Amino acid sequence: MKPLGLTALMVIASSLTACTPSSMDQPQISEPDPELNFVRPYRGAGDTCQLVGENAFTVDFLDDAADLVACSTGTDDSASLAASEAARVVTQTNSYTLYSVARR
Template identity: 35%
Template sequence: MIRAILPAVLLISACETAVGPAGTDLPFFGNGYRFDGDACRRVGEDAFTNPFLDDSADLVGCPADLENLGVFVLDTGAEEVARRDGFVLYSVPRR
């Protein structure tokens, strides 16, 4: 019996789960928007974000206190669509 359970336990423990920043339940994913390690990240779909999703743009969340938000907006053409839990959500057009 234990021999049959062990492979399943090992397989489950190897699965990686996506965890968003502490203090929010926004459905963040990826390792950074534009480049790995960036503070801004793409945001997925849930009841709150659904109205902001667009098939011609990425929904991106950045910490509201991020020092270079103005540069991010200018570089990407981002448009602020919401704020929640200390994050600014932007719709960033895909070019």
């Protein structure tokens, strides 16, 4: 069996990278953590997810038919909010994921 030439290796490498997601396909979160106006725990006293009020950062995400809720990204409370409340992610910062939760 003959060894592959440099050109053949480059073609193979190029086709392999076309099949794998690049870092450009992944969301890049570089938004610094804003000052959030936390109102109260969202689902109860022990909930780390917080109802968020209006300020310069959140004004574009508020909806009169939904609650804006911030959870620390990657926490169990964040995952359970997304699953149990059908919450929709509206933005993410370095530390927080902000969800829109429709009022029933």
